[in-house]
Amino acid sequence: MPENNMKVNMEKIVSLCKRRGFVFQSSEIYGGLGSCWDYGPLGVELKKNIKDYWWKKVVQERDDMVGLDASIMMHPQVWVASGHVAGFSDPLVECKNCKHRFRSTDIDTSACPDCGGALSEPRMFNLMFKTFMGPVEDAANIVYLRPETAQAQFVNFDNVQSTTRKKLPFGIAQVGKSFRNEITTGNFIFRTREFEQMEIEYFVKPGTDGEWFDYWVNERLNYYVGLGIKKENLRLRQHDKEELAHYARGCFDVDYNFPIGWSEIEGIANRGDFDLTQHSKFSGKTLDYFDEEKNERYIPYVIEPSSGVDRTLLAVLCDAYDEEMADKELRVVLRINPRIAPVKVAILPLSRNAKLLPLSKEVSALLRPYFMAQYDDAQSIGRRYRRQDEIGTPYCVTIDFQSLEDNQVTIRERDSMQQSRVPVPELVEILKDKFGL
Ligand code: ATP
Numbered sequence: 001m002p003e004n005n006m007k008v009n010m011e012k013i014v015s016l017c018k019r020r021g022f023v024f025q026s027s028e029i030y031g032g033l034g035s036c037w038d039y040g041p042l043g044v045e046l047k048k049n050i051k052d053y054w055w056k057k058v059v060q061e062r063d064d065m066v067g068l069d070a071s072i073m074m075h076p077q078v079w080v081a082s083g084h085v086a087g088f089s090d091p092l093v094e095c096k097n098c099k100h101r102f103r104s105t106d107i108d109t110s111a112c113p114d115c116g117g118a119l120s121e122p123r124m125f126n127l128m129f130k131t132f133m134g135p136v137e138d139a140a141n142i143v144y145l146r147p148e149t150a151q152a153q154f155v156n157f158d159n160v161q162s163t164t165r166k167k168l169p170f171g172i173a174q175v176g177k178s179f180r181n182e183i184t185t186g187n188f189i190f191r192t193r194e195f196e197q198m199e200i201e202y203f204v205k206p207g208t209d210g211e212w213f214d215y216w217v218n219e220r221l222n223y224y225v226g227l228g229i230k231k232e233n234l235r236l237r238q239h240d241k242e243e244l245a246h247y248a249r250g251c252f253d254v255d256y257n258f259p260i261g262w263s264e265i266e267g268i269a270n271r272g273d274f275d276l277t278q279h280s281k282f283s284g285k286t287l288d289y290f291d292e293e294k295n296e297r298y299i300p301y302v303i304e305p306s307s308g309v310d311r312t313l314l315a316v317l318c319d320a321y322d323e324e325m326a327d328k329e330l331r332v333v334l335r336i337n338p339r340i341a342p343v344k345v346a347i348l349p350l351s352r353n354a355k356l357l358p359l360s361k362e363v364s365a366l367l368r369p370y371f372m373a374q375y376d377d378a379q380s381i382g383r384r385y386r387r388q389d390e391i392g393t394p395y396c397v398t399i400d401f402q403s404l405e406d407n408q409v410t411i412r413e414r415d416s417m418q419q420s421r422v423p424v425p426e427l428v429e430i431l432k433d434k435f436g437l
Helices: 010-020 041-060 076-081 150-155 157-164 209-226 274-283 309-320 354-367 381-391 401-406 424-435
Strands: 023-025 037-039 065-068 089-094 101-103 123-126 130-132 142-144 170-179 194-204 234-238 250-258 261-272 289-291 296-298 301-308 321-326 329-334 345-349 373-375 395-399 408-413 419-423
Touching (some): 010 023, 010 309, 037 041, 041 170, 041 309, 065 157, 076 150, 150 157, 150 170, 150 274, 150 301, 157 170, 194 209, 209 301, 234 261, 250 309, 261 274, 261 309, 274 301, 301 309, 329 381, 345 381, 354 373, 354 401, 354 424, 381 395, 395 424, 408 424
Parallel strands (some): 065 170, 345 373, 345 395
Antiparallel strands (some): 023 037, 089 101, 089 123, 170 194, 234 250, 250 261, 261 301, 289 296, 321 329, 395 408, 408 419
């Protein structure tokens, strides 16, 4: 894939994530576990803010959407009905020499990319993780770790519709972990075996699905712009007929221009009535809808915008990463949208002088109920500004000796590095205003 022309590359992001505590390798002291990652103190904040932003946009601010938080393990028949047991597979080839395995669609040579050895014929490899429920490990007790969150929205369609009395069109949104035993993982948190998804199943009247599909494709592209991602680094890619799942009536990917090239962060599919029909058939319980206006029952169609939390987070980091010369030094700055920045405000006493301590602690206590804050008094003020720039903190509040006399502090802005003095009693309101709260 072609490298994009940003100042960022994957090594810089991985290194920043480790150095500053965004993402660590899982079980690192044991040598790590392939493709599993742990989100550190800053990563967990950023991830939470991304999920909260999504929830606010797609659930809280809308009248036609409700939430769900279903269990990861579901009845095994769910995955038979959905087609995952029979068909959720990738073609796997193995090198006869070094035994390395590849998804045949990922490589364009007939020889092993690692050692040049001959490759086996492709065989289909199911991506679902299996385990056993209860103390007996036999076929009757197999359960799967869900490879997507979406099926819970389908099997709960009737529960949700009857309890909320929502009329079509309406959607069910869910955020949660999914698991896929991917053949090839990599590119940091881009493709992992355990990841988080944010999925909407939007139920519509058959016949209106075309316009709702167009609506969601646009809506989802604009969402990423609202999240702070540059428009020129986003694109829509339509799936051609060969790429479409057999039941899908249309599909677009939202791609981001990663340092590894344009790659998917979200898929939006028109799934027709496939899922509700399948679950009706396999469960024996009809998942249909009574249309009061038409006085008839039918199975709704579904539009599915399905986004990945980890890929969104990676896109946010790549997009925000910037380097510039400031005071003859290289300044690394994460120009993250302030609303999703992991730390909103840093409290920085000019020095560790004991006289500054009481007011600095007072300012910290004042801000913490409203903003995720970090108190830092180690090293020079310049270095502390750089540290906050590198983790994307939009505002630093500095307490100096003058503050002890006039009860004013300095707000320093991350992007412009401009500073302004403000009275302590007005600080919370001024910052709230800057965040648009
Ligand atoms: P890909 O083609 O990259 O494997 P997909 O088309 O199979 O992805 P979907 O089934 O559409 O992915 O899942 C929706 C979203 O979930 C993706 O856009 C992505 O953001 C996320 N996702 C899927 N698989 C993974 C994974 N292995 N690691 C991290 N995120 C993932």
